[in-house]
Amino acid sequence: MAPAAPDMASIRRKVEAGERLTMDDGLFLDRPDARLQEVGLLANIARERINGNVGYYNINTHLNATNICVYRCTFCAFRADLRDPRGYRMTDEQILARGREAVDNGCTEMHIVGGLHHQMEYDWYVHLLRVLRGAYPELHLKAWTAVEIHWFEFLSGQSTRAVLEELRDAGMGSMPGGGAEIFHPEVRDRICEHKADAGKWLDIHRTAHELGIRTNCTMLYGHVERSFHRIDHLLRLRALQDETGGFQAFVPLAFHPANTGLSQIPKASSTTDLRTIAVSRLMLDNIPHIKAYWIMLGLGVAQTALAYGADDLDGTVRHELIYHDAGATTPEILSVDEIRRRIIEAGREPVERDTLYRPVVGARRK
Ligand code: V47
Numbered sequence: 001m002a003p004a005a006p007d008m009a010s011i012r013r014k015v016e017a018g019e020r021l022t023m024d025d026g027l028f029l030d031r032p033d034a035r036l037q038e039v040g041l042l043a044n045i046a047r048e049r050i051n052g053n054v055g056y057y058n059i060n061t062h063l064n065a066t067n068i069c070v071y072r073c074t075f076c077a078f079r080a081d082l083r084d085p086r087g088y089r090m091t092d093e094q095i096l097a098r099g100r101e102a103v104d105n106g107c108t109e110m111h112i113v114g115g116l117h118h119q120m121e122y123d124w125y126v127h128l129l130r131v132l133r134g135a136y137p138e139l140h141l142k143a144w145t146a147v148e149i150h151w152f153e154f155l156s157g158q159s160t161r162a163v164l165e166e167l168r169d170a171g172m173g174s175m176p177g178g179g180a181e182i183f184h185p186e187v188r189d190r191i192c193e194h195k196a197d198a199g200k201w202l203d204i205h206r207t208a209h210e211l212g213i214r215t216n217c218t219m220l221y222g223h224v225e226r227s228f229h230r231i232d233h234l235l236r237l238r239a240l241q242d243e244t245g246g247f248q249a250f251v252p253l254a255f256h257p258a259n260t261g262l263s264q265i266p267k268a269s270s271t272t273d274l275r276t277i278a279v280s281r282l283m284l285d286n287i288p289h290i291k292a293y294w295i296m297l298g299l300g301v302a303q304t305a306l307a308y309g310a311d312d313l314d315g316t317v318r319h320e321l322i323y324h325d326a327g328a329t330t331p332e333i334l335s336v337d338e339i340r341r342r343i344i345e346a347g348r349e350p351v352e353r354d355t356l357y358r359p360v361v362g363a364r365r366k
Helices: 008-017 023-029 036-051 092-104 122-135 146-156 160-170 185-191 198-210 227-244 270-283 299-305 336-345
Strands: 054-058 060-063 109-112 140-143 172-174 215-221 247-254 312-315 349-352
Touching: 008 023, 008 036, 023 227, 023 270, 036 270, 054 336, 060 092, 092 109, 092 122, 109 122, 122 140, 122 146, 122 160, 146 160, 146 198, 160 172, 160 198, 198 215, 198 227, 215 227, 215 270, 227 247, 227 270, 247 270, 270 299, 299 336, 312 336, 336 349
Parallel strands: 054 312, 054 349, 060 109, 109 140, 140 172, 215 247
Antiparallel strands: none
16 A cells, blocks of 8 residues: 655654654745745754754855866856956965965854966976975865765865865865755756756765765855756765765755856745755754855844754854855855854854864863
């Protein structure tokens, strides 16, 4: 006999019992007629079971050392062609100045991603880490997405494992979760057909986890995908996490349309943002943290998300370009006092964490 179609009561029973949800459960929760408040309440049960009342944040900065990129993902407003007047590549001096600024402002993390520059050799990317690590050993370098690692394999002719080992030895402390977009080929082939496919993206993270490198994962939603593609994406991440346990946090990323090849698509509503966060928390029962990235959600929705499954606001953030180039109107930076105040206002206990989710105490905090 086929299993009964899910409803809110059957899903509530599963969540209360800590049972795993299925694809059909996810599709049900993702429907606009599944009441958002109830989905949020269920996500909050899971959130408090995993993370209690804590609202995490860190003190971080971004470094996008170049925006020049061989790829032309239709959703990206950040990339530039080689001869585009917007195109740039930072010098060692500029990169070091960013490190100095980060350390002087109490940052514990530098989030490093960028374009795949046609003319730069693999060694430049390794060198960049070495320079930063040499000058600022206290700064955790969360560097390069799986898409970049794939490009480095191509440039260097080395295996994933060899590239990751070399980057780790040069100073890479962990990897961000970008480049995942939507795994399903029906969508991936339309928005970024040229870059690492789902199998490759997951394989790179699997290898990183095997090497003890912790990583994050993301999903870009609110463009041409449908509900099925989103739930399928979450299930592929959950399956890899079952194997390795190496993902620390999941970051749902709402598509920002301005200045992109998909600018006709309206930005997802706040209710879609909250539902996506809640459904992610419920489906990803094995990933410890769900980030409400305030840069992309706006502060109000990010605060509300702390009651809809999220336990982390990401960081104070400096020099964010990817979302601001695509029309984000959020501030470019928050003070520590402000991010803490926002978490307290949402009824949670603010805890400064480092990149690996260890509480930061005492002298390291400015
Ligand atoms: O991979 C690009 C997305 C990602 C747009 O790991 C866009 O802690 C919306 O991955 N509208 C990069 N999204 C950012 C990212 C990230 C951010 C914060 C924390 C972490 C983490 C990772 O941004 C890209 C892509 O999915 N993106 N352009 C756009 N127009």
